[in-house]
Amino acid sequence: MAEKKYLMVASLQLGRTYSCYAFSTRHEFKEDPLKIHVNPVWKTNQYMSMSTPTCLLLNKDKEFVAFGYEAENEYAEVILDGETDDYYFMKSFTTLLHNNKDVTDDMIIKDVTGKTLPASEVFRLSIKYLVSHLIQTLDKRGEGVGHEDLKWVLTIPSSWTETAKHIMKLSAEKAGIQSDHLVMVPESASAYIYYQTLRSQDNKQKQQDGAEYMVVNLGGFAADITVIKRQNDKLIESYHTTDNSCGSTFVNKQFFHIFDEISGESVMKNLKENDPLFYLDIEREFEAVKRSIDSEMQRKISLSIPIVALDKIQKFTECLRKIKHLKYLNGNIAVGLLGKVFRAQLDMLIAATEHEERMADEQKGINSKRCRESR
Incomplete structure (x- = not known):
């Protein structure tokens, strides 16, 4: 048919x-x-x-x-x-x-x-x-x-x-x-x-037969790293691993860790449990800011926090003093400081990619040795 x-x-x-x-x-x-x-x-x-x-x-x-x-x-x-x-x-x-x-x-x-x-x-x-x-x-x-x-x-x-x-x-x-x-x-x-x-x-x-490519899929919870080889018009997955420490959700966790340092963990937890719409607004605002960042950016990042959400934070006066001290005043976050939010995940991603490249090379060497011994 x-x-x-x-x-x-x-x-x-x-x-x-x-x-x-x-x-x-x-x-x-x-x-x-x-x-x-x-x-x-x-x-x-x-x-x-x-x-x-x-x-x-x-x-x-x-x-x-x-x-x-x-x-x-x-x-x-x-x-x-x-x-x-x-x-x-x-x-x-x-x-x-x-x-x-x-x-x-x-x-x-x-x-x-x-x-x-x-x-x-x-x-x-x-x-x-x-x-x-x-x-x-x-x-x-x-x-x-x-x-x-x-x-x-x-x-x-x-x-x-x-x-x-x-x-x-x-x-x-x-x-x-x-x-x-x-x-x-x-x-x-x-x-x-x-x-x-x-x-x-x-x-x-023309695509070269036998060439290998490493595909790094940066997802929300993990980085999926796969080595693919094209052989006889077929795709062969020669190596795969997942690193659960490199996802974008971990960047978000780093960001909220800064908020916890500013206002106290209990304050943000209270906001999440009792005023989820405002907490959701903060999450989405950071997601929007995160998607707008590129490697060439030098200016400060503007992050809008709903006034109602700020009013809900019981330690607002104390927060303002900490915000001023940490240079967060007026909702502006220095790019260098925001870079710290990404740095941990970037370092882990680079390390994971380099490690998997070595592992794939080792696996290739093992396969070549087995091929020679079988002749």
């Missing part, structure tokens, strides 16, 4: 920190393989993002309420109303599948308050939301593409076990994606293919 010629390929990513999707039509791909459309921007009060947080909100009947930024906003209201017992709020739940050899088909996920749900159901509802959001986007664009015309790609980390892949595949199918329309692709392979396509267009160079 001839392979079906799909009108469009859509890719979904249910990431550890953020989720998103992208798509490409057949006719545009023929003209330009890099003509790729991404999801419409998700908006917050602070910035616009091409991805949305991987978090899911369900009601007490385990029915879908919201996903992403909307789920964060609505759950903050739930906390204020004292109704957390009537809702399930899951955040960064795919983390359970990473480097976990104990993954089972019937594994459960705990929400932020400890209530449990089947992992497969959490994955199903999340994928269903992304699929629905994409179909609505296509309808607004007037694409007129149905499920039968779509090839779905679900990108996954190389660290997942076969059981983890199986759970996600079944969840996608239960979310409405036909099995024969679905393919699962490692994130590292996707990045490699994109880079090689871009490289061949820019330089018109």
Whole structure:
């Protein structure tokens, strides 16, 4: 049977920190393989993002309420109303599948308050939301593409076990994606293919057989480091590891550690528990600032903190004295000081990359020796 010629390929990513999707039509791909459309921007009060947080909100009947930024906003209201017992709020739940050899088909996920749900159901509802959001986007664009015309790609980390892949595949199918329309692709392979396509267009160079490339995927919770080799028109993953100390969420932790030093840990904890909307505003404000920073920046960084949130801090007067002493006055943070927030993770990332490069070279030497001995 001839392979079906799909009108469009859509890719979904249910990431550890953020989720998103992208798509490409057949006719545009023929003209330009890099003509790729991404999801419409998700908006917050602070910035616009091409991805949305991987978090899911369900009601007490385990029915879908919201996903992403909307789920964060609505759950903050739930906390204020004292109704957390009537809702399930899951955040960064795919983390359970990473480097976990104990993954089972019937594994459960705990929400932020400890209530449990089947992992497969959490994955199903999340994928269903992304699929629905994409179909609505296509309808607004007037694409007129149905499920039968779509090839779905679900990108996954190389660290997942076969059981983890199986759970996600079944969840996608239960979310409405036909099995024969679905393919699962490692994130590292996707990045490699994109880079090689871009490289061949820019330089018109033919990809060298046997060449190895290190793909470093800087995610929210970890850095996935993979060495990929192209051999006989096939991609071979010759080495992979995950460093859990280099994710962007650790940069955020460093930032809030500064806030704890300024106001006291108990003050920020109180704000998070009793005024979650304001705490969420501070989190998102820092995320916006973080995304605007580049290596050439020399000016001070402006960080807006909601006045109401400041009023809620009981030690506000003492905080101002500390802020002045630490040169945080007027919400301006020196780039050099903010650099300290990133420095620890950058140092660990560089060390991890250099270590894995040595390990890959050692593995290559071992394989070469075995090859010679087998002759």
